[in-house]
Amino acid sequence: MAVKPAKGIKVKVEADKEAVFGEESVQVKKVALPNDGGRNGVLTGTVIAGYCEVDMPSLDGRRHWYPVDGLVGEHGEKIVEEELELPVETDDGDDESEE
Numbered sequence: 001m002a003v004k005p006a007k008g009i010k011v012k013v014e015a016d017k018e019a020v021f022g023e024e025s026v027q028v029k030k031v032a033l034p035n036d037g038g039r040n041g042v043l044t045g046t047v048i049a050g051y052c053e054v055d056m057p058s059l060d061g062r063r064h065w066y067p068v069d070g071l072v073g074e075h076g077e078k079i080v081e082e083e084l085e086l087p088v089e090t091d092d093g094d095d096e097s098e099e
Helices: none
Strands: 010-013 017-021 026-030 040-048 051-056 062-067 071-073
Touching: 010 051, 040 062
Parallel strands: none
Antiparallel strands: 010 040, 010 071, 017 026, 017 062, 040 051, 051 062
C-alpha cells in the first residue's frame, strides 16, 4: 500500500541522508539515526523536491528533511510523492517572421 505525504502521518525514517536548508543554500548530508525510538517521526505535510519535513520528537524534538523514499508508514506503508502533471505549451511555428 502507498500513502501520499500528509500532515500527521506517523513514519519511521530509514534514510541515510537529510537536507539542511540554509538562508541561501541547501546541503544534503549523510546521517546515522539510532535504532531505538529515535527513527520515529510525524510528517508536517510539507514536501520540497523529493524531501519531506518530519517532526522528530523522539530524536531531538526538531524538524528534519528526509527523502520521501527513505520513509515508511507506521504500518509498513510506502510513502510516495504525488506527481503533478504540468501542461506544456507547444510552439506551433505559426509566428510570422518580419521581412
